[in-house]
Amino acid sequence: MKINADRPRDLVAARSKYYDRLADHFVREIGSNRIRTIIEAGCGRGQLTIPLLGKLPTSTRMIAVDSSKGPYAGWLNEFAAGLHRRRLEKRVRIVCSDVRNLDGLDNESVDVVVSNELLCDLPRKPQLQKALGEFYRVLRPGGIMVHGEWSSYPTAGPQGLLIKHWPSWTPDQLFVMMRDAGFHDSRVTYFDTTVHLGYENAVEELRTWGWTERLLKQSDRLLKHGGIDLPFEHVIRCAKGR
Numbered sequence: 001m002k003i004n005a006d007r008p009r010d011l012v013a014a015r016s017k018y019y020d021r022l023a024d025h026f027v028r029e030i031g032s033n034r035i036r037t038i039i040e041a042g043c044g045r046g047q048l049t050i051p052l053l054g055k056l057p058t059s060t061r062m063i064a065v066d067s068s069k070g071p072y073a074g075w076l077n078e079f080a081a082g083l084h085r086r087r088l089e090k091r092v093r094i095v096c097s098d099v100r101n102l103d104g105l106d107n108e109s110v111d112v113v114v115s116n117e118l119l120c121d122l123p124r125k126p127q128l129q130k131a132l133g134e135f136y137r138v139l140r141p142g143g144i145m146v147h148g149e150w151s152s153y154p155t156a157g158p159q160g161l162l163i164k165h166w167p168s169w170t171p172d173q174l175f176v177m178m179r180d181a182g183f184h185d186s187r188v189t190y191f192d193t194t195v196h197l198g199y200e201n202a203v204e205e206l207r208t209w210g211w212t213e214r215l216l217k218q219s220d221r222l223l224k225h226g227g228i229d230l231p232f233e234h235v236i237r238c239a240k241g242r
């Protein structure tokens with residue numbers, strides 16, 4: 001399915017539809033086990049967290065962790081304001097922390113760990129190993145993890161402009177790293193809903209990916225003709241042994 005955000009005014013609704021469908025995908029991967037506590041690592045502004053909360057039982061408590069710095073400074077404040085507007089604060093504990101050091105969370109204290117677009121921000125092996133070690137520590141035996149990532153497989157926009165999201169771990173790399181961290185029963189699914197961005201939306205998005213003004217100018221004609229399609233996601237799920 002492709003969601004259209006041709007004009008800037010389409011963007012909010014398109015993102016909301018995208019994350020709503022992504023939350024459905026996560027809920028399917030989490031399964032029907034009883035969940036008392038779930039961690040979302042790298043929750044950002046809560047774009048996934050809020051629809052996810054709406055689809056989980058009201059008894060489920062969420063611990064939303066984010067370091068909220070660098071390009072993401074202030075995102076946790078935006079998230080807290082969004083929770084307040086929706087009167088969801090009671091269901092969420094916000095933890096401002098690096099996911100590689102979850103000191104404030106007890107061993108074996110949570111049922112599920114999820115993340116979306118976090119692992120690409122841990123591009124070096126020791127960084128990812130450290131985070132996976134922490135996820136393993138805080139998960140209860142039998143607990144599960146679900147991580148979504150944009151694919152780095154190049155996708156062509158409608159007029160052939162090839163874009164590649166980088167960095168990104170491949171599902172094979174994640175499988176090995178998760179197995180080495182002690183997880184098992186890994187499986188990968190694909191979330192193939194994408195968003196089509198028209199010219200102005202595409203330019204803004206590519207700036208956040210680090211595209212320089214020169215590169216944007218070089219691609220201007222193609223962007224004006226066709227915009228871009230955002231990448232699809234791979235979603236890896238695995239479990240901690242009982």
Ligand SMILES: C[S@@+](CC[C@H](N)C(=O)[O-])C[C@H]1O[C@@H](n2cnc3c(N)ncnc32)[C@H](O)[C@@H]1O
Pocket residue numbers: 041042043044045046047048065066067068069072075097098099100115116117118121122
């Ligand atoms: C690309 S954003 C994704 C946000 C959100 N999950 C979403 O899908 O919209 C990555 C998020 O991960 C957070 N993050 C990156 N590295 C982190 C780390 N080492 N510890 C905690 N949070 C981190 C960033 O602050 C940012 O909010």
